[in-house]
Amino acid sequence: MFLLTKDLNTKTKKANKMPEEIKCIEHFPTTLETYVEGPLLLTAFSRTEYPKIEEPLADKEEIPIPLATFEKGVFTCVNRGAKFSRLIEMGIKSYVTQDLMTRAPVIEAKDLEQALDISDYTERNSEELRSIAESTTRFGKVTSIKTYRVGNDVYVRLAMQCGDASGHNMTTKAATKLAKYLVEKFTGTRYGSDSGNLCTDKKAAAINAITGRGKTVITEIIIPREICENNLKTTPELLHRLNVAKNLQGTIAAGSQFSGNAHYANIVAAMYIATGQDIANTVEGSYGITQIKVTDNGDLYYTTTMPCLIVGTIGNGKDGESQKRCLEMMKCNVEGRQLGYNSQRLAAIIGAATALGELSLLADQTKSGRLIQAHERFER
Numbered sequence: 379m380f381l382l383t384k385d386l387n388t389k390t391k392k393a394n395k396m397p398e399e400i401k402c403i404e405h406f407p408t409t410l411e412t413y414v415e416g417p418l419l420l421t422a423f424s425r426t427e428y429p430k431i432e433e434p435l436a437d438k439e440e441i442p443i444p445l446a447t448f449e450k451g452v453f454t455c456v457n458r459g460a461k462f463s464r465l466i467e468m469g470i471k472s473y474v475t476q477d478l479m480t481r482a483p484v485i486e487a488k489d490l491e492q493a494l495d496i497s498d499y500t501e502r503n504s505e506e507l508r509s510i511a512e513s514t515t516r517f518g519k520v521t522s523i524k525t526y527r528v529g530n531d532v533y534v535r536l537a538m539q540c541g542d543a544s545g546h547n548m549t550t551k552a553a554t555k556l557a558k559y560l561v562e563k564f565t566g567t568r569y570g571s572d573s574g575n576l577c578t579d580k581k582a583a584a585i586n587a588i589t590g591r592g593k594t595v596i597t598e599i600i601i602p603r604e605i606c607e608n609n610l611k612t613t614p615e616l617l618h619r620l621n622v623a624k625n626l627q628g629t630i631a632a633g634s635q636f637s638g639n640a641h642y643a644n645i646v647a648a649m650y651i652a653t654g655q656d657i658a659n660t661v662e663g664s665y666g667i668t669q670i671k672v673t674d675n676g677d678l679y680y681t682t683t684m685p686c687l688i689v690g691t692i693g694n695g696k697d698g699e700s701q702k703r704c705l706e707m708m709k710c711n712v713e714g715r716q717l718g719y720n721s722q723r724l725a726a727i728i729g730a731a732t733a734l735g736e737l738s739l740l741a742d743q744t745k746s747g748r749l750i751q752a753h754e755r756f757e758r
Contacts, residue, residue: 412446412652412700413453414707416460418734419469422726426477428519428539429718435726438469443731444704447648452735456645459734465605470734472726476594477718478521479545479688482535483557484574488566489530496532496564497525510559511552517541517717518548523556526576533576534560542721544592544656544690546579580658587636587665592688593722595729599737601678610741614670614678620744621670638667640739642684645732652704653724654695655688662686668736682733689728691720 417440424431443456463469487493500507500523508520518538526533536553538545554572561567573579578586606614625638646663650656666684673679691711695701705711710724 410446410448410651412444412704414442414444414704415453415457416443416731417441417464418443418460418727418730419463419466420472420727420730421468421470422472422474422723422730424474424477424719424722424726426474426539426718426722428521429477429716431716431719431722433719435472435474435719435723440464441709441727442707443649443727444652444707445645445648446651446700447644449644449648452644452648455738456648456731456735459736459738460731462601462605462609462737463599463730463734465609466599466601470597470599470730472595472597472730472733474593474595474722474726474729476590476685477539477722477725478537478591479540479549480535480537480577480591481546481549481553481572482526482533482574482576482578483553483572484570484576485532485534485557485560486568486570487530487532487564492564492566493527493530493532496560496567497527499563500525500534500560507556507559511536511538511556514552514555515540515548517543518545518552520552531570531574532560533574535576539718540690541717542691542719543693544659544688544721546656547693580656580661582635582661584636586662586686588685590685591662592659592686593725593729595684595687595725596681597729597733598679598681599733600673601680603676603678606678610678610737612741612744614672614676616744617678617680617740618670618672620740621668624740624743625668636665639664639682640668640736640743642666642682642732642736645735646687646728649728649731650689652701653689653691653708653710654698654701654705655690656695659686659688662688666732668733668740670740680733680737682729682736684729684732687725687728689721689724691724 420436422435511520518540520538522537524535538549540548561569629638643664647660665686669681671679710720
């Protein structure tokens with residue numbers, strides 16, 4: 379572990395160009411430590427239909443993990459998890475299975491019949507509407523356009539692959555033009571909103587957990603029993619039992635939604651801050667399911683599924699000195715690569731780091747008292 383940067387000033391480069399009436403009255407310097415942990419050993423692949431990326435995202439690479447958080451225990455937790463990956467020949471495997479951003483403007487039809495007509499038209503003329511949406515960008519490619527109706531309100535949910543950008547603004551611009559076209563096409567309709575919340579952005583939503591938003595990342599690692607007992611200091615059986623009792627049963631009993639895991643949000647938030655992502659997307663980034671099984675040979679089979687890692691390697695937030703250095707050390711902003719490769723590689727790394735940090739915490743929680751011991755040691 380080493381410290382990358384300590385002082386991150388909250389004042390931006392553009393602050394002095396703002397009109398006087400909207401400048402901050404007071405400025406409070408903040409200190410947030412960005413540590414580099416690991417490295418983790420990663421083998422990663424893209425399995426997305428668009429873009430179709432043939433080369434591996436990582437080929438048995440040792441990759442550093444930058445983390446920026448006030449939750450000091452996360453550093454040690456992820457570092458310990460990364461060590462587990464280096465004990466396995468192929469390391470942890472990470473697959474990116476989907477890559478898209480969504481936006482859903484809402485249109486108010488004059489009555490239900492017209493709302494149904496708009497939906498029918500959208501379905502029959504998908505190629506025309508695809509061209510309209512893609513005319514707003516050089517990089518975005520539409521993957522689907524679907525409508526949902528609530529009474530006479532029509533939500534047009536546009537899904538778009540956005541190259542190496544996370545794509546919030548790119549998709550909003552395209553969806554807005556699409557919605558305005560439909561309002562002009564159907565007399566008597568009214569434009570409701572650029573975003574009707576069926577997207578859904580930065581809020582808990584089943585539609586995202588089920589269909590995915592951003593990058594969907596699935597990881598996998600098989601840890602031999604001997605390594606599990608000697609290095610994780612636990613057994614496959616204890617981990618399996620804990621996962622059922624805590625991540626599955628406990629989550630259901632608490633009424634939690636979409637998050638059958640222990641602490642994805644800790645690692646996701648820390649890596650989002652370190653790499654200049656929109657930290658509010660930790661809401662969706664916390665979604666996911668941890669699965670643990672005992673193989674026929676008695677080894678530990680461990681996998682995580684994360685449907686909504688919303689990340690980009692270009693765009694707002696990525697031009698800070700610290701953020702650029704973090705992306706560079708992970709080789710996630712290399713020029714000349716296929717469009718979408720860099721951002722998918724970043725998602726695969728975040729997914730792997732989250733999985734390993736999760737495994738580290740769960741291994742600790744199979745023994746009484748180790749959770750609080752770690753917090754008292756690193757946070758006091």
